[in-house]
Amino acid sequence: MQTVRTIAEVRAALDRRRPGRIGLVPTMGAFHAGHVSLFAAARPECDTVVVSLFVNPAQFGESSDLDRYPRDEPRDAGLAERAGVDLVFIPVAGEMYPAGFETWVDVESVGHELEGAFRPGHFRGVATVCLKLFNIVAPDTVYFGQKDAQQVEVIRRMIRDLNLRIALRVLPTVRDADGLALSSRNVRLSPADRERALALPRALATKDLARARALLADLDVEYVEVAPFDPPVLAAAVRVGGVRLIDNVVLEGEKR
Ligand code: AMP
Numbered sequence: 001m002q003t004v005r006t007i008a009e010v011r012a013a014l015d016r017r018r019p020g021r022i023g024l025v026p027t028m029g030a031f032h033a034g035h036v037s038l039f040a041a042a043r044p045e046c047d048t049v050v051v052s053l054f055v056n057p058a059q060f061g062e063s064s065d066l067d068r069y070p071r072d073e074p075r076d077a078g079l080a081e082r083a084g085v086d087l088v089f090i091p092v093a094g095e096m097y098p099a100g101f102e103t104w105v106d107v108e109s110v111g112h113e114l115e116g117a118f119r120p121g122h123f124r125g126v127a128t129v130c131l132k133l134f135n136i137v138a139p140d141t142v143y144f145g146q147k148d149a150q151q152v153e154v155i156r157r158m159i160r161d162l163n164l165r166i167a168l169r170v171l172p173t174v175r176d177a178d179g180l181a182l183s184s185r186n187v188r189l190s191p192a193d194r195e196r197a198l199a200l201p202r203a204l205a206t207k208d209l210a211r212a213r214a215l216l217a218d219l220d221v222e223y224v225e226v227a228p229f230d231p232p233v234l235a236a237a238v239r240v241g242g243v244r245l246i247d248n249v250v251l252e253g254e255k256r
Contacts, residue, residue, distance in 0.1 A: 001081040003088045010089050020047030024139035029053040030070040030184035031079045034174040038143040039083035050137050052089045059125030104128050107154045115150045118222050123154045147173040149248045153229045181247045193241035204249045
């Protein structure tokens with residue numbers, strides 16, 4: 001596995017390996033089994049698996065959340081290598097957003113509801129960094145987790161609207177044995193808060209909006225909604241002990 005930090009190095013490394021199918025897994029690091037499931041899906045489907053590891057400042061509203069985002073590059077590199085990743089791209093912010101950067105991708109309606117309403121500018125940052133990564137790596141297929149269902153919807157819309165020749169693969173949410181969806185932010189939950197946070201997967205597992213709202217009544221809820229994504233989901237965001245958690249379940253059999 002090769003680790004590179006500049007766009008020129010990514011392009012040079014990939015030029016040496018073409019032709020062949022390239023898969024890209026965009027991440028912010030702090031890998032857990034959810035990330036590894038994306039690497040594992042990409043491995044047999046692609047000749048070259050590229051993982052980007054970039055804590056994208058443009059998608060963080062609260063600078064405290066950005067500052068506290070867990071970072072452990074050596075551990076991440078080891079996990080990626082064991083999962084068979086070929087190339088890890090770890091740019092600094094200035095590599096992705098050099099002085100004078102001023103071009104943004106804004107997916108208008110999908111990017112502004114639900115998460116977008118509570119995190120203004122979040123999906124503008126996500127869409128922009130993803131399009132940049134897609135242009136740098138030129139992947140045939142990109143891999144995303146259903147855990148971030150609205151992010152998937154934003155990327156799907158961007159691929160369609162901007163005529164990108166990229167296949168989008170979405171992999172199921174990986175959960176801990178107790179049902180909590182794996183998230184890099186879970187490490188910030190105290191044991192007591194983690195116990196309270198279990199109300200989130202339990203509420204969503206009902207696949208029923210009214211019951212989910214009732215089960216979340218004791219938490220600090222930002223939203224619980226049925227979102228008309230592809231596929232439709234019951235999605236929620238809550239804050240537990242200062243940690244913001246999102247989760248969703250697919251509503252099979254719902255009208256699209
Ligand atoms: P992140 O590093 O949080 O930006 O996530 C990178 C990718 O991993 C995104 O496509 C996420 O949707 C996906 N991901 C994060 N958590 C999970 C999970 N628990 N199960 C499956 N995929 C996940």
